[in-house]
Amino acid sequence: MSAAAQERPLRIGEVAELTGTTPRTIRYYEEIGLLPEAEDREHGKRRHYTPDDVERLRELLRLKDLLGLSLDDLKRIVEAEAARAVLREQWQQTEDPTEQRQILEEALVHLAAQLKLVRARRTEIERLESELVARQRRVKSRLKSLG
Amino acid sequence: MSAAAQERPLRIGEVAELTGTTPRTIRYYEEIGLLPEAEDREHGKRRHYTPDDVERLRELLRLKDLLGLSLDDLKRIVEAEAARAVLREQWQQTEDPTEQRQILEEALVHLAAQLKLVRARRTEIERLESELVARQRRVKSRLKSLG
DNA sequence: CTGCTAGCTTACGTTTACGTAAGAAACCGC
DNA sequence: GCGGTTTCTTACGTAAACGTAAGCTAGCAG
Known part of the structure; x- marks a missing residue:
């Protein structure tokens, strides 16, 4: 439904760059259930993300930093x-x-x-x-x- | 000079209460040089504080919490x-x-x-x-x- | 003086939020 | 197909900011 989903999927490094964080942090957030894990990703294959995912992560980081959550x-x-x-x-x-x-x-x-x-x-x-x-x-x- | 210095000195537990923190935190802040240590306190004797000290600590905690310092x-x-x-x-x-x-x-x-x-x-x-x-x-x- | 509570010192423990390293595998361009 | 970069997984490491426990003492209440 979202237009964003049509574009080339982003890799974890790009998402990290765009959100001012690191791949490790993104994986960690996924690990603790803060970010969703794609259920169809095969073991060892790369994660990929949409611009919406980037926005989502940005918002979480904002809540964390600005509100001290x-x-x-x-x-x-x-x-x-x-x-x-x-x-x-x-x-x-x-x-x-x-x-x-x-x-x-x-x-x-x-x-x-x-x-x-x-x-x-x-x-x-x-x-x-x-x-x-x-x-x-x-x-x-x-x-x-x-x- | 400050009128506050005239009153009964506060003990660490009271300061902790007033600032919403713990005695351990106050001692820790002193330990790392964030709060001053009274140079005339004999080993083992109690710390005591003025209302100005309380204000000071409040401000530090505010900077920490609000600005994420x-x-x-x-x-x-x-x-x-x-x-x-x-x-x-x-x-x-x-x-x-x-x-x-x-x-x-x-x-x-x-x-x-x-x-x-x-x-x-x-x-x-x-x-x-x-x-x-x-x-x-x-x-x-x-x-x-x-x- | 005697209890009792709060405080002191020392030191080790804990949680949060990642960092880092190692070895292997996935892409991507040529 | 192959070299180079990026990512993956696993696992151990770490810095910050206190918490906690133990044994001891200050200082006040009665």
Whole structure:
């Protein structure tokens, strides 16, 4: 469905480059279940990725770095998303609008939870920033009073 | 000079409580030179702290958590501040306004560097936040179109 | 003085998140 | 087909940031 899936598959080194990480990290994330393993890859053969996979990994790294989440935290998020994805498949097939609504509402809950985290962080950062600005002002005024 | 220094000294457990960390962490920070060690404490006797020390530790923990700085990064910051403090003492005694100005300007450089870090973080956080909001909107509109 | 709790020192242990090395196999260009 | 690069698997190594345990002491409460 995604246009991205049509293009030449990316190799692990390219993905690492694009996301600013290393092949080892990518394999490790797969190993702990943070990234999915292609079930049809034969032993010893190369992994390949789509641009969507790159975006996915970028997002995980962002959550990790910006929110300070551990890989375990991320895994929980990923698993929750996966669970919702399963339900989505089941329920979209039945085309029952009541169930579909429930799925979307769960997605909203999920997003609200993440937003809460992000906004809390932003608030803390802003407080830190304004304290630094205040100090800056004090130093500047002392500089002025020195002539 | 600080009013805080007049009050009953705090023990390590209280400081840990107040900063949301543990005594072990505080001792560790002292061990690696992140927190100063009172030079007059006899071997085996208790550490004690002022409310200013608590604030100091809070700030370090904030920089660590919000900016994702390592203890090594923090140590560099602390050392830079200490170096500036030494110069301040020396030069304030001489009461040479030219030197005093230089100290203040160095402080500004220091603050500007930290502010740059903090603002970069805030920008990233804000981008993440707006992406989440966008997703939220999409889900909400799909909900509405479901009736 | 006597308990009791919290703190001290020393030292080894642990978790997280990968790094690194070795040997083999997969592609890719020629 | 072949050399060169990249990847694969397996497994051991490691740095950072503390945790934990043991034996001992400070210092206060009664």
